[in-house]
Amino acid sequence: MTTQQIASQAVLDTIQARKSVRSYTDEPVTPEQVETLLRAAMAAPSGKNVQPWRFVVVTQPETKQKLAVGFNKMIATAPVAIVICGLTANPSGIANNNWTADCAAATENLLLAAESLGLGAVWTACYPYDDRMLPAIEALGLPDNIKPYCIVPVGHPAGDNKPKNKWNPDHIHYEKW
């Protein structure tokens, strides 16, 4: 294989290897690793290049505990939780209808970067659920024009985590439905 083919295969393999990791060891995630994750997130595409994503990096136990509202209780046990937030309107107050798509693309980049570093992470949704957004808004002091889109706890994987095989040719149509 050429260097290009090796690189290409590494990308495709990592996309297939990414899995949701919900338990973590005590090993810390370094600031350099967090920066690598955020650099990947910010490389996502965004509508009209608005880059409406904002990130809150949380390591303090009491704040992580406030973010862990039930279904996402693993947030409290991860060394780091990254809250991906979205700017829902531009400075003149005009709504940005692309902010959820842009934040989702940034989140997927972040998850793939975590997988590539050997870290474990999982996408836990906040938006559009009020009962999930409000605790994050309060815990982080988010301003009115910023909504919490999702929270990604990150750590070193504990236990055995395997990716699901989700390939399903029935989900593909050709030319028309």
Added chain:
Amino acid sequence: MTTQQIASQAVLDTIQARKSVRSYTDEPVTPEQVETLLRAAMAAPSGKNVQPWRFVVVTQPETKQKLAVGFNKMIATAPVAIVICGLTANPSGIANNNWTADCAAATENLLLAAESLGLGAVWTACYPYDDRMLPAIEALGLPDNIKPYCIVPVGHPAGDNKPKNKWNPDHIHYEKW
């Protein structure tokens, strides 16, 4: 570097190298390449593992022309257009509030896979814009519970396409906003 480090760097480099490509050569995209893109898309995470994504692969010129409604006119000039659609409710009619997030994650995986193969692609939004969704619904004959989320034209890049540097530390907050 170890093999693992080389693979990790390839993933991070591809995430940074991905760019929106809007002009394409006449070189076709092979069915094997399309399958690789769709395998990557289907490896995305989804809420409760519902996998609400559906894909329509369009190569017929008249259909591509119907999908090209203005802002996304490059669709007509790409060898292939992949329409990423979402199942907006489960079979018992209960709305799936995660379908847009899941389709967005699948789209980002698809774009990264295209970059890794040396192909050029761009995310053109349909949802939530009625004037963009209706032409796709009509051209493809989508059923009521399926919405077109976005359309990704794919081809071999023409001209010089460079990724934007979007790294912005001001978008990061620590512990609180």
